[in-house]
């Protein structure tokens with residue numbers, strides 16, 4: 001089914017023609033929440049443009065069934081959350097920590113975590129400033145990160161159901177988003193805060209991971225364990241379940257998810273020809289945070305993607321020419337178009353630092369579960385030094401695997417204001433381009449020209 005042709009990125013129109021080849025049985029095979037009656041999500045991407053995602057007409061998508069499933073599932077998330085509410089699930093907003101609180105929430109049967117801040121892509125997909133303007137009126141102005149779209153969405157109450165519980169991080173987390181969450185709290189939503197400590201590095205470290213350069217104090221770990229236990233107790237009170245065996249199960253499932261995503265990314269990055277596009281890969285990396293509110297179906301989609309990637313590698317086929325120049329990408333782009341554009345200039349993304357490295361780490365299944373969660377989170381991108389954050393990219397540059405680095409600044413993002421200049425200084429052996437991603441309608445001709453010049457320099 002649809003695996004017959006050469007890999008390629010195609011437009012909405014081409015996807016609609018291709019979609020006609022699917023039978024009703026094909027479409028009915030894929031459902032969310034295992035519900036055959038109302039859980040279908042396979043749609044041609046053009047459907048989502050009709051629903052308002054106008055940018056899709058400018059984007060190109062991978063032509064595999066796996067990618068079709070992925071996009072149908074991702075764009076269906078809002079509907080899925082409202083369905084979850086209708087069928088009695090508890091909807092839990094987990095904000096700011098990016099990757100660990102959902103592991104606790106998912107342990108409890110009938111509880112669905114989601115990240116309201118992931119709505120930051122919606123203004124770009126919809127080519128609309130409605131959510132951002134609403135956030136501005138509510139006190140989160142233009143100088144704040146696009147994640148302030150979450151404030152607009154909470155206010156409008158139309159993008160996701162009112163959560164049964166909201167957990168939000170503060171401390172060594174993003175200042176921009178913490179102040180956005182405070183504004184959400186001021187709207188009258190009840191927020192349970194927990195604190196994330198800074199990852200200090202001293203000689204009495206308890207753990208040292210070569211890949212992530214994570215070194216931290218035992219008391220930092222102990223503090224985080226206390227915070228996670230507090231969240232656990234609240235969830236136990238909400239659901240009446242207390243046995244931590246369910247947490248161990250959730251950790252196992254999360255590890256499967258993380259291992260699959262890691263396998264897809266590694267195989268794609270190391271293949272001779274890029275077998276899967278960067279935009280789809282960014283969507284996969286972010287799926288690690290919570291499985292887009294249905295981890296079972298997301299796992300099945302990732303298996304489909306993994307098989308597709310492996311088949312393409314076996315056949316030696318891909319979506320870019322072999323001579324594409326390998327680059328690293330730092331900070332996620334709120335504007336999805338940028339990932340398409342960079343690939344069209346024959347640059348290939350082979351390493352990323354999307355501020356969510358913690359969600360790629362395997363959680364130790366043999367350790368006490370709260371300690372294991374704390375240790376995994378202590379690899380977080382944004383809670384330590386800049387050098388730690390880009391250590392693996394620096395190594396890849398030294399090994400000759402990366403020829404350039406693109407940094408997409410997030411307007412207002414404290415990590416951008418503080419870190420971009422430092423990173424530019426630290427990455428001194430390959431060209432670095434840093435740029436601010438503007439709000440919708442998105443990147444300007446001037447920014448395109450800068451990226452084209454960067455690509456030209458790398459192709460020389």
Ligand code: SF4
Pocket residue numbers: 117145146147174175176177355410412413414415
């Ligand atoms: S400023 Fe950075 S870390 Fe903070 S919400 Fe925005 S993208 Fe996330």
